Amino acid sequence: xxxxxxxxxxRMRTGEQRAxxxxxxxSASRLAAFVSRRSGLDPASVEDIVxxxxxxxxxxxxxxxxxxxxxxxxxxxCRHELADAHRKAVRRPxxxxxDEPDAVAFPVPELWVPEHxxxxxxxxxxxxxKAVIRALNDLPERYARALEAKYGDGLxxxxxxxxxxxxxxxxxxxxxxxxxxxxxxxNVESDVVVGVRRDD
Amino acid sequence: MTERRITGREEDDPSIERALTxxxxxxxxxxxxxxxxxxxxxNEWRAANPPSRFDRKGRWIAAxxxxxxxxxxxxxxxxxxxxxxVVGTVARLDDGGIDVRGRFWRHWTAHVGDALKTGETLTVxxxxxxxLIQGGTLRVAAGTVLNLTGGVEVSLAHGLVYLDVPPxxxxxxxxxxxxxxxxxxxxxxxxxxxxxxxxxRIRVREGKVRLVGHAGTVVATAGTELLAxxxxxxxxxxxxxxxxxxxxxxxxxxxxxxxxxPLIDFLQWVSRExxxxxxxxxxxxxxxxxxxxxxxSVRGREPLEALADVLATTSLTYEMRxxxxxxxxxx
Numbered sequence: 224x225x226x227x228x229x230x231x232x233x234r235m236r237t238g239e240q241r242a243x244x245x246x247x248x249x250s251a252s253r254l255a256a257f258v259s260r261r262s263g264l265d266p267a268s269v270e271d272i273v274x275x276x277x278x279x280x281x282x283x284x285x286x287x288x289x290x291x292x293x294x295x296x297x298x299x300x301c302r303h304e305l306a307d308a309h310r311k312a313v314r315r316p317x318x319x320x321x322d323e324p325d326a327v328a329f330p331v332p333e334l335w336v337p338e339h340x341x342x343x344x345x346x347x348x349x350x351x352x353k354a355v356i357r358a359l360n361d362l363p364e365r366y367a368r369a370l371e372a373k374y375g376d377g378l379x380x381x382x383x384x385x386x387x388x389x390x391x392x393x394x395x396x397x398x399x400x401x402x403x404x405x406x407x408x409x410n411v412e413s414d415v416v417v418g419v420r421r422d423d
Numbered sequence: 424m425t426e427r428r429i430t431g432r433e434e435d436d437p438s439i440e441r442a443l444t445x446x447x448x449x450x451x452x453x454x455x456x457x458x459x460x461x462x463x464x465x466n467e468w469r470a471a472n473p474p475s476r477f478d479r480k481g482r483w484i485a486a487x488x489x490x491x492x493x494x495x496x497x498x499x500x501x502x503x504x505x506x507x508x509v510v511g512t513v514a515r516l517d518d519g520g521i522d523v524r525g526r527f528w529r530h531w532t533a534h535v536g537d538a539l540k541t542g543e544t545l546t547v548x549x550x551x552x553x554x555l556i557q558g559g560t561l562r563v564a565a566g567t568v569l570n571l572t573g574g575v576e577v578s579l580a581h582g583l584v585y586l587d588v589p590p591x592x593x594x595x596x597x598x599x600x601x602x603x604x605x606x607x608x609x610x611x612x613x614x615x616x617x618x619x620x621x622x623x624r625i626r627v628r629e630g631k632v633r634l635v636g637h638a639g640t641v642v643a644t645a646g647t648e649l650l651a652x653x654x655x656x657x658x659x660x661x662x663x664x665x666x667x668x669x670x671x672x673x674x675x676x677x678x679x680x681x682x683x684x685p686l687i688d689f690l691q692w693v694s695r696e697x698x699x700x701x702x703x704x705x706x707x708x709x710x711x712x713x714x715x716x717x718x719x720s721v722r723g724r725e726p727l728e729a730l731a732d733v734l735a736t737t738s739l740t741y742e743m744r745x746x747x748x749x750x751x752x753x754x
Binding site for chain 1: 442
């Protein structure tokens with residue numbers, strides 16, 4: 224199903240420079256966006272996570288079987304890196320909590336809303352962004368990933384189709400269903416956010 | 424439940440598209456960052472996936488080479504033996520090996536003690552320590568391809584090298600490293616060079632390095648990283664001279680012969696190898712280091728291991744604090 228990715232990995236395993244360039248150019252920036260959307264990390268830490276993920280990927284190319292898109296496989300490695308980063312951050316708290324030593328849950332990395340300390344004029348935009356991200360996190364993962372690929376990474380429908388191993392028509396259908404589900408959740412989240420603001 | 428008809432249009436609600444695009448937008452990685460990541464990842468990729476000698480292109484080249492072997496045989500006959508200068512010898516060879524391609528496509532595998540001469544191209548499959556004929560060492564990471572273009576000049580096709588020429592070694596013509604981004608000349612120093620298709624990264628650990636690039640000359644001092652694009656752009660930033668980025672260098676450190684030598688000299692060697700300065704916590708510690716003559720061997724031990732081994736036999740101990748090795752007396 225992911226024959227092109229499987230071939231690319233085979234070429235990389237034989238040390239073909241062009242294959243590596245193709246892989247890196249297609250992955251690095253998208254991966255950085257993937258990390259940024261799922262963490263509150265500073266740019267240097269994002270760079271570290273991207274670098275560590277790609278290093279693990281190129282060291283373990285033999286374990287890629289072509290059962291998912293290559294980028295999806297890379298993001299799975301990245302999720303572990305994010306989890307590790309989170310685990311280390313938890314181990315090194317800025318302030319030790321004496322009250323709830325085990326209170327910090329270990330979250331599965333999901334889309335993250337940056338905490339803003341902004342002028343009031345920008346608060347609306349932030350609330351809207353928060354509603355969007357919450358709505359995305361509430362969607363089935365396949366829908367959220369499709370919308371992220373389309374609107375976050377700017378992939379065309381054809382590229383989304385390749386990412387999910389679908390035909391173009393099926394990818395259009397997936398995106399349409401994802402948008403519908405998102406619209407429903409977004410409306411709810413928007414109401415919640417407005418309600419919160421009224422309470423403020 | 425309403426049935427949704429697929430019309431072929433990608434978007435049916437511009438407000439949703441706008442909301443998603445805005446909420447999912449991120450700051451892209453800068454070009455410099457991307458190049459830095461590319462260089463590091465590519466080095467790891469090369470180490471883990473060395474170029475196949477029998478890929479399609481390789482087979483074609485091999486076939487072509489076979490066709491001209493007869494013609495080249497004439498070249499072998501007329502080649503004057505011994506006209507190539509020795510650049511250095513193989514001092515240590517960890518996992519992997521070195522394929523050497525000499526003149527007229529002569530091909531052989533180098534072993535510890537073998538001399539390497541000008542005109543030869545080295546393809547390094549595992550970490551290698553070369554002892555340079557002019558003094559100092561060149562450490563070469565796995566996956567590196569290096570051309571010995573002259574007695575005092577090497578060309579780094581791609582990969583990662585670390586040149587260490589202690590200040591005590593004076594040479595009127597110091598070794599130059601040629602890269603896609605220009606020539607790198609050292610001024611008594613330790614530095615690392617990483618080269619790939621798009622950029623060259625130079626990290627200076629001690630002394631000074633001069634990069635004569637396509638767009639001009641830049642001098643970098645210790646604790647500086649230069650990132651030079653093959654298109655001519657050069658940027659620089661500060662880097663630490665110690666830590667995990669330099670572990671591969673310490674792992675390839677030449678053996679230090681401690682027999683009959685003062686402890687203080689050994690500590691100075693450890694300091695250079697780890698990129699951390701030695702600080703004596705008290706006068707007694709300094710006196711002990713200055714007056715202790717060592718016996719035995721730390722052959723095969725990495726600098727940090729050797730430090731622990733040696734100090735365990737004295738009345739001194741140490742602790743690491745960022746860029747400092749703090750030596751103090753055992754209470």
